[in-house]
Amino acid sequence: MADRTFLDWPFFDDGHRRLADDLDAWCAAELSHHHGDDVDAECRALVAKLGRAGWLRYCVPAAYGGVHEQLDVRSLSLIRETLARHSGLADFAFAMQGLGTGTISLFGTEEQKARYLPPVARGERIAAFALTEPGSGSDAAAMTTTAEPHGDGWRVNGAKTYISNGGIANHYVLFARTGYAPGAKGVSAFIVDADARGLEVAERIDVLAPHPLATLHFRDMVLPGDALLGERGRGFAEAMATLDVFRTTVGAASLGFARRALDEATARARARRLGAGTLAENAVTQARLADMVLDVETAALLVYRAGWLRDVPGRRNTREAALAKLHATDGAQRVVDAAVQMFGGDGVRRGEVVESLYRDVRALRIYEGASEVQRVVIARAHLAGDGA
Structure with missing residues (x-):
């Protein structure tokens, strides 16, 4: 429990x-x-x-x-x-x-x-969220998918990849360039129904922990004018505002994986015999469990502080969400890895919970802003005096 x-x-x-x-x-x-x-x-x-x-x-x-x-x-x-x-x-x-x-x-x-x-x-x-492109992962502002005015609507060309729910979604929130300004400027958001003509699920992507993932191609896909979501040219800011809400929850999911790994490791330590005693009586095991508890507790504090700041005082929590995601995802990786180690050969055996957790937890350090990106966000906020 x-x-x-x-x-x-x-x-x-x-x-x-x-x-x-x-x-x-x-x-x-x-x-x-x-x-x-x-x-x-x-x-x-x-x-x-x-x-x-x-x-x-x-x-x-x-x-x-x-x-x-x-x-x-x-x-x-x-x-x-x-x-x-x-x-x-x-x-x-x-x-x-x-x-x-x-x-x-x-x-x-x-x-x-x-x-x-x-x-x-x-x-x-x-639902699905289509931001990442084959040539722009962490640098999402470098997207090349375009949406050009076409009659009363828009004509879209380009590609997105690693799109979660790709192939099974009923709609996609799509981000595309509607102007020729560099970087984040000129990006707009659109709602695309899955049956839109010109939308093709080009490839299904098989990953470590199986999820519906796909590469999408847009070939002269025509959208009506009311497909525009929010303000034209404000799509990148809208994407980042959305991620500000949900990035904290990535840390929470990591925390859930870590808590389960800690529970499984604790039960293993208590039950597994080692010489005349159990793993739980071994000082090395106790030290490992202490480190796991520390990662779980600090992640929980960061995750729920970030959520509280957004919900109660209503502050934008970009810095706090980055701290929560970075520490919780990195910490969960350590906790799950330690649990696998404590299970020995059983830890990498298909069917064991810790083996499943090992596959589940890895992607969270990449999606919705890789750990390296979170460090940049945190450092920039610190240097700007945010939270000081």
Whole structure:
């Protein structure tokens, strides 16, 4: 059983505590870390299941079927942490419903919100966020996909890659260059329905922890004028504002993986015989467990501080979210690796929870801003005096 004492921290209210308890009980009954070979079918089923149970209502504002008036980062983080402890794929399914509609929640028109958000909250529509390109990963502002005026709408050409839910999504929030200014200037956001003519799922991508991922090609794809999301030329800022909300939750998912790894390692240490005693009585094992506890506790403090800053004082938390994501993802990698080591040969055996966690946790240090990028964000904020 994962430590729950953190729920007593002042970052949370009673509603958050009920959410964590109710979701944990639901996950224990409904989810597993082990999955079959048809990842597309499983993701579709998980989205539907999460929707029926009401958990996806936290991904949209209350006016469109959600729980909170605005997106509540602490709730999103608690949900991702809890789901990740029980099922990496369920965490993925939930996260993409939030990220894939976050820009719509923040910047969409009333018509766009009314069309796209309620079915996402019900688990009836699968969402995706299309920012990364073959030639621009961490340097997202270097994108080359273009959207040019075409009659009353837009004509789009280019490609996106490593797009989560690529191939199974019902809509994509797409970022493309609508002007010729350098860098982040001239980028706009669009909502693209999956059946748009000119949109091709060019390649499905198989990765360490299987998820629906794809490369998308756009060949003279024509969009209506009302596909524009937010202001023309403000798309990059809209993407970064969306990531400011959801980057903290990546740290929370990492925290969930780390807590599960710590639980598995603790149980192993208590049960595994070593000479006349158990692993838990060995000083080397105790030191390793202490380091794991330290990584978990400090990650939790950073994650939920970042969420509280966004939710309560309403501050932009770019610096704090970067700190949380960097420390939580790096720390989770250390914790999971230590758990695998404590299991010995069993730690890399298919079917063991720690083996699954080892595959699940690695990508989190890359997506939504690699660790190297988070260090740049933190250093720049520090040098500018933010938080000093």
